[in-house]
Amino acid sequence: MLRIVKTNSRTHKPLKPISPRSKHISLKINDLSIGYKSKTVCNGINFHLSVGELSAIVGINGIGKSTLLRTLGNFQSKLSGNIQIDGKETNNYDPLELASKISVVLTEPIASKNMTVQELVALGRQPYTNWIGNLSPTDISKINTSLQLLELDDLQNRKCYELSDGQLQRAMIARALAQDTDIILLDEPTTHLDLYHKIQILKLLKSIAHETQKTILFTSHEIEMAIQLCDKILILDGTQNPFDAPCELIKNRAFESLFPSDAVTFDPETGSFRIQK
Known part of the structure; x- marks a missing residue:
């Protein structure tokens, strides 16, 4: 399980748009x-x-x-x-x-709906964490930014089984976004x-x-x-x-x-x- 350090997500700046090219x-x-x-x-x-x-x-x-x-x-x-x-x-x-390089959200149900929204989104950082699953400040920032962009700040401590279909779908997209792929x-x-x-x-x-x-x-x-x-x-x-x-x-x-x-x-x-x- 990834270890999540509690932070105030609202203090993190949103993703900066890449300059036009x-x-x-x-x-x-x-x-x-x-x-x-x-x-x-x-x-x-x-x-x-x-x-x-x-x-x-x-x-x-x-x-x-x-x-x-x-x-x-x-x-x-x-x-x-x-x-x-x-x-x-x-x-x-x-x-x-x-x-x-690439992240995927399929229609299959998630492995466990007993996770919190924050824990689900944090799974997107697995390609970058060590085998223990410690999250770096960069990992935490990506997670919090994804929660913000998908408007999940107020739901981040909610269990996934407590979410509506639309809320769970947003959480799945936030997980893909936290993976930070092109x-x-x-x-x-x-x-x-x-x-x-x-x-x-x-x-x-x-x-x-x-x-x-x-x-x-x-x-x-x-x-x-x-x-x-x-x-x-x-x-x-x-x-x-x-x-x-x-x-x-x-x-x-x-x-x-x-x-x-x-x-x-x-x-x-x-x-x-x-x-x-």
């Missing part, structure tokens, strides 16, 4: 095929993510959104293709080095949340990406919200898998092929889907 590509995917052993779920995936951008992976159920995220996070092996972080193939990173991957971060909290989480992620120059990628069924809030979107369709800014995807009619036209149509004027009655 040219769009550096932090994650690059070339001709990627994903799946399980001999079963291919999706192939021909090509896209790149730049620093300071919020991006989403959208598509129908079962197309491979979560499989792609798990593959990018090195939780399962790719079938073929290349995944590069800062120009270096992920296979060439050792596990500890990769953990300092890239953050999130699988369905708005699942089970009401409309207000879905918007709150996505706007918060966009703010973090832009202000701290993190590269944030998440999977979602909230396509209309992704269109309004994301800088880039990957439409996983199993064939073309188009990737671009939402306005360009709309211009190229990429969203119109997502669902059967006799059931749902996409309105490019409003960026929304309409049910065919």
